[in-house]
Amino acid sequence: MKKYKDIVGDGGSNILAQVKDQQRRLRERMARIRHKIAVVSGKGGVGKSAVSANLACFLAKRGYRVGLLDADLNGPSIARMLGVDHQRLAIEPDGVRPVTGPLGVQVISMGMLLDENAPTRWKSLVQDESFVWRGALEAGTLREFLSDVAWGDLDFLLLDLAPGTDRISTVAQLLPGVNLVVLTLPSGVSQMVVKKSLALAKEDHLSVLGLVENMTGLFPGEASGAELAQAFGVPFLGAIPYDPALAALTDQGQPLALSSIESPSRRALESVTDALMEVLSETALR
């Protein structure tokens, strides 16, 4: 009979090889996507999801092949914002087939895996200590959203990240070379947190495509997003004015790119899309 010391390595699980295989699958899947962009803030409630959803649609309207990954695993909202919240995912030999949203945007969200009103809960053998494993399980799901979804060939994959600067580090480790678009509100509190995200990006040498200010005009004595961008030496992609109509459309699952409404927020989103394309073309030339 074998004794404990007779068991070589990890007893046949070959964990290292399994982890390397996960990384290989992720690399191969991502190699078919030209631009990977994470929409981040650090601060919650700044409109990351609404801006991500609308940006994805404006890019798709220009003829680009776009995917949108809702990386907010505990508060998924992208599916609702794009009107695909009642669609379910299908498993195919090549991976999980994402849902096709407006203008052909490929969408995946934790919301598609959960029943309505069901919170995201993780199984744990030791429930009292489930908080210990939650981070690892969330990172595992994010990895699978990237590697096990049949994204196909895309020009853009946008990731709508949950609040928290730690999420930026997670995505940067999973996706080396990912580009960031940082979102802020024109408020002192928002900027205070966003500065931490920008500082983290700088310290970790992450690529920041630019800063977007959202809900401009909502706060009295606003802090300037353009000045914040300048202070950190990153491009300012534009300011999107506060627009209740945009919020209403988003609630109804209708992206602005599909509607014929002419509004300052629509023009601002188009302008942010232009600025993003310009920065990307400059980056490509470097």
Added chain:
Amino acid sequence: MKFQAYEGPEEGSLAIRFLCPTCGKSTALLTNSFETQLVTSLGVKIGGRTVPPEPMEQTRSSLESEGGKCPFANMLAEDQAQAKENNAVSWTPEAETRLERVPGFVRPMAKKAIEKYAEQKGAQEITESLLAEAREKIGM
């Protein structure tokens, strides 16, 4: 070694006791829930892989479903699927009902032991009487 008894699961750990029929010594198998959870959280398969992972395997197996599930339920389902694939000995509905009474976390092991006993006897079908006989012979 013969299966003798189990205790738990308590706080995510299970103890299974085996008895040596010759010398009468007992050996306990203790599962360490922390180690198991730590490795599982990496999205790897303990014991190694024989087939490539299913798409989003970790997410699907880690998400809590409505009403909760025994952590061994997936293992049982896999075992049953494998048994079907291999055209293993069949179970009469009555024998299956009796097997259902065995606690879920030791059921796969009990099922395997009974099927092995049936194979050794050359039986094609596991009936209630064969089940009772197996219980007596292999000490369940």
